[in-house]
Structure formats: structure tokens, C-alpha cells
Amino acid sequence: MRKRIGALRSGAASLLSPTGLRGAALEVGWVAAHAALYPLGLVAERARHTGGAGPDRRDLAGLTPVQRGLFIGNIEAAGTPILLVHGMVDNRSIFTLLRRGLRRRGFHRVLTLNYSPLTRDVRLAATALAIRVELLCEETGFERIHLVGHSMGGLIARYYVQRLGGDSRVHTLVTLGTPHSGTRAAALIPHSLARQLRPGSDLMRELAEPAPGCRTRMLSVWSDLDQLVVPRSNARVEHPDLDARNLLLRGVGHMSLPIHRRAVHEIGLILAHLDPAGDTLTARVTSIGSSGWEERDRSRASAGSHQISRSAQPD
Secondary structure (H helix, E strand, O other): OHHHHHHHHHHHHHHHOHHHHHHHHHHHHHHHHHHHHHHHHOOOOOOOOOOOOOOOOOOOOOOOHHHHHHHHHOHHHHHOOEEEEOOOOOOHHHHHHHHHHHHHOOOOOEEEEOOOOOOOOHHHHHHHHHHHHHHHHHHHOOOOEEEEEEOHHHHHHHHHHHHOOHHHOEEEEEEEOOOOOOOHHHHHOOOHHHHHOOOOOHHHHHHOOOOOOOOOEEEEEEEOOOOOOOOHHHHOOOOOOOEEEEEEEOOOOOOOHHHOHHHHHHHHHHHHOOOOOOOOOOOOOOOOOOOHHHHHHHHHHHHOOOEEEOOOOOO
């Protein structure tokens, strides 16, 4: 009881802070805009030819300075396909601004996946994702891609990576507001899919099983104002076998995570620096496996911008 009361007080404090109020206003505005865009997202993305002078271009004509910087600095990172996976009862329109932001940063293969809103099982959705990834690798000639999943889309992507051997195809997985340890809010939805999203479900127990040798690096972006992941700390990846870090954004609602400028920046940053082992290559960028994340966490926390944490803390 005390823990619940403490969580309520913490949630109220987050909402009523200046950052929380700005985040709430952004959430309301984006939900309204997303509702208008939703019908457009029902149409599946048209397949694009990946050869020729399109995505495989080697000239700098027409590129912005930012795009040229990525193109010159790491042409492989600029061309590696990025597949965006939406959440429950949503569609690709949730990624309208994120997709645009990534392309402006020089990533020219940013694609979306629509799965059926009638999906009843995360495992089946992950199997369909595996098929789509194989086709994407065949179409582009890349052996590995990146995945970005919002809400349940991140859970589908994680299941594919962790349980279906997808780590051989996925270099980096970024999740946004994903209930990695389940959410109590799912108890309010009388649906078989929602039951899988509850804490302690068979799906959650399966994802908690050992995953030795999983090669995909992971970034979980979560918020202290997420109204759909309860408790909010359940949006962190807490698994000893996974190469993951957790990024806390303060004052950002669940639906706003894919459009928040800090989230877009961090996604672009992690996808811009890669090598076959999943380490960063650029000077002054900390390796994802080093203890430097803790030092960066302390410095950023003291600055009050946001927090990066590997270990669980009270919600």
C-alpha cells in the first residue's frame, strides 16, 4: 500500500511539474494530430525499388550538411535499413515525424511495418516480423538491419530478436514506451493479447528466460509520464544476458515518445555509430558495453536533463 501511495505521489509530482505540464500539452496535441493522420496510415507502405540511383546513391548532390556528415562518416550506417514497428491498435502513422527526423539526419532507408489490428498473439506477430525482415534483407542486400518499436511493437521486436533468432538479422533494437515487464493497465482490456502484456504472464516469463549469446544491442526509451506502462519502470529492459541500456525521458507521454526531440536525437545517435560487434566507432562516443554509461548518467542527472540507468530503481 505504501509503495502504491508513493507511486501515486511520484506520478502526480511528475505531471504537475513544469516539464510534466509541457509534456501533457504535447501529448494532447499529438494525440489529436495522430487521430487525423491515422486513416492515412491504414494503407500499407508501397514497396520501393532499392537498386539504381535511389537509396544506393553515392553522390552528395541535394544532401543537407547533416546528411552529408553521416554519408561521409559512415556510409554503411546511412544505408542500413531501419524498420519501424507500431504498437497495439495503431499503424505506421505514429512514426510520421520520427521517420522524417531520421531521414533528415541522413538515414535514407527508413521503412514502416503495418500488422493487423486484429493481432491476438505477440508471438505470431513476431513470426510475421521475421518474414518481413528476411524479405528486407534480400531486397536491400544488407545482412543486418535496425528495428525501432513503439509500445507493443517493441515487445514484438524483442521477442523476434530474443526468442526467434532475430539477433542474427538485427544490429540494434530501440524500444519506445514498451512494457518489457508487463503493464497493469492491460488488466483493463478484456482481450487475449492484453493478457500477454500483464506482469507475470506466460509471455513475460518466457522473455525473462536466459538468452545467452544474443548479439543485438538494445536501447529502451521510457518516461516518468507514461500513462500506459504501469509501473513505469516496467518499460526498462532488465535482463542479465541482453546488451541493453535504459534512457529515461522526463515529462513525455506514451504517444509522444516517437516524436520527442530527445528520443529522435538518441535514436539517430545510436544508429549512426556501429560496427559488426555493436560497439561505437566515433571518438568520444562511449562503447555500449563500457562503464562510461554510469559516468554519463551521473553527469546528465546532475544537469537535470534526463537519466540513463542500467539498474532497477524504485518507480
